[in-house]
Amino acid sequence: MSEEQWCLSRETLRDQCLKLQEFRTKVASWYCSHGRDFPWRHADTSYQRVIGELLLQRTRARVVAGFYLDFLAEYPSWESLSRANEKDLQGLLRNVGLWRRRARSLIDLASAVMDTGGQLPDTRAELEKLPGIGQYMASAVLVLCYGEREPLLDVNMARVLERVFGPRQRADIRYDPYLQDLARSVVQVDNAVEANWAVLDLAAGICTIAHPKCHECPLVCLCSFASQAT
DNA sequence: AATTCGGGGTC
DNA sequence: GACCCAGAATT
Secondary structure, three states: OOHHHHHHHHHHHHHHHHHHHHHHHHHHHHHHHHOOOOHHHHOOOHHHHHHHHHHHOOOOHHHHHOOHHHHHHHOOOHHHHHOOOHHHHHHHHHHHOOHHHHHHHHHHHHHHHHHOOOOOOOOHHHHOOOOOOOHHHHHHHHHHOOOOOOOOOOHHHHHHHHHHHOOOOOOOHHHOHHHHHHHHHHOOOOOHHHHHHHHHHHHHHOOOOOOOOHHHOOOOOOOHHHHHOO
């Protein structure tokens, strides 16, 4: 590698690092004044946090906000959920979609948790053995319940990251090392939970899939997508 | 890698 | 009326 090439690649790496830091600080600052508030963000048990994430799968946050507290009132613990009547649970989820599969999945997970002492494991390998816990949910449990700096890398966070930092390598987000590493580095901060929420809120309110509000976006000067969109 | 689950919101 | 949503299991 010539000295010129070396300088170029070194410069590019430094730029990427600076871009990452700028991304973090600008999103965090935006979040302070524009962040959303949801009941599950005030959850005070692991159970409540995990239920929030499970209900949010393929379901809009505002819809979940409408019945999340009712769900917790009806099923306040792993123990009560494991003993739930499947038909009753289906009825509670009926107007949310995925109701049959989700009712079964919730009961199965609660039963599995009760079988292992009523507590969730704290490693990815053990978490992903549980029914209904995949790559995303394992990360969610690690960051929300155990304070590890893991990303809530869903389709929305992926969209923001790809617009700013470039496209993924694989079709499936969960097995794309580029996106996974990028997302993980984004949340290497003191409060990883809020860092995750900040990106998700930006994705939901500004960096939307259709008609993104680039003129309101704190990342507009970092983002290659913004310049080509209006 | 592609399909399935799913009602409701959004355009 | 098509498309999408804080995914995971199945094929």
